[in-house]
Amino acid sequence: MDYLTRSLQFAAQNSAFRFHPMCKNLKLISLCFADDLLVFCKGSLSSVQVIKGVLREFSSVTGLHLNENKSQIFFGGISEAEKRILAAEMNLSEGIFPLKYLGVPMRPTKWKHEDCDVIIQKIKRNLHTWASRHLSYAGRMQLIHSVCLPKALGGLRFRNGQKWNHAILAKFIWAISEKVDLLWVKWINSIYLKGADFWSYKVPPDTSWYWRKLCSLRGKYNRDEIMAAGVSGKFCPARIYSNSLHYQQVDYYKAVWCKLSLPKHRFLLWQVVNTHLLTLDNLCRFKVLAQVCDWLDGNIWPAEFDSWRVWLASRKSEFIDQVAVMILVASVYSTWRNRNNCIFELSSKSAVSIASEI
Incomplete structure (x- = not known):
């Protein structure tokens, strides 16, 4: 070719x-x-x-x-x-016209909003199928409200869809500002900007909706923020996305996501310290934690879960501290699993038996 x-x-x-x-x-x-x-x-x-x-x-x-x-x-x-x-x-x-290419209608006139409907509907169908198949209603609510933050900020490192989309679109603004050697950048400068500066450019009322949407990002990011996200000739959406999050970093996240612990154990501990676990108020009633402490010859962690955040935040990167967190999270997970077995399978193990497994 x-x-x-x-x-x-x-x-x-x-x-x-x-x-x-x-x-x-x-x-x-x-x-x-x-x-x-x-x-x-x-x-x-x-x-x-x-x-x-x-x-x-x-x-x-x-x-x-x-x-x-x-x-x-x-x-x-x-x-x-x-x-x-x-x-x-x-x-x-x-x-x-409209000519369909890869399922998307194309026309010689300005692209219409409904031309994107086929893409939006496909995305919605995929999201609905995935959510209904793998998550309960409560699980979807929790995913939406509490996990779209980095782990250091108390989340699960899922990205907020709207903010991440804006961060990705900012790449196009960066490319236009830097006059990157790409055909579509040359097209924008030739057809739309015509030599004008992007940041002072006034959007005509009859312009296409997607160009208007792109220009509207100037109200979300300023020139310095977008240019700072460009590193060594490449744009980094994660950098501008992180700067848009205004939350206080949590001190306990390194201990919660310790790699020595099993992934499902880590997730449960994250729920505990963020008070998302429905059975949290019952944890202190079980004797498993006391049995494990006896096995360890001492109370390594606080008996009340309200103090666990402070205790986890004080853990260091030493191996002995990581082992202590690993034992704690294994104890919480085993207690939680046994409690569920009592309700859904009508079976239960003794505290001594569970502590022995831990």
């Missing part, structure tokens, strides 16, 4: 060829997506004949031919008589 692209660019120097009016400033003649090719030119017979000659030469060199059954020609701003002449010249049928 590189050979074909170079051939088209060379042919564009022919005096008989005219660029598409929207592609003239960028001297854009073709776009390649995987094995698909889009070719643009002015709706004149001489321009179409130049393109036809390039495709004929490409076929003779490579043996690849234009599939007339899978290819179409699209027009805009010319008469019906001219359409028939150009379609006959290329021996292609006329395509009708």
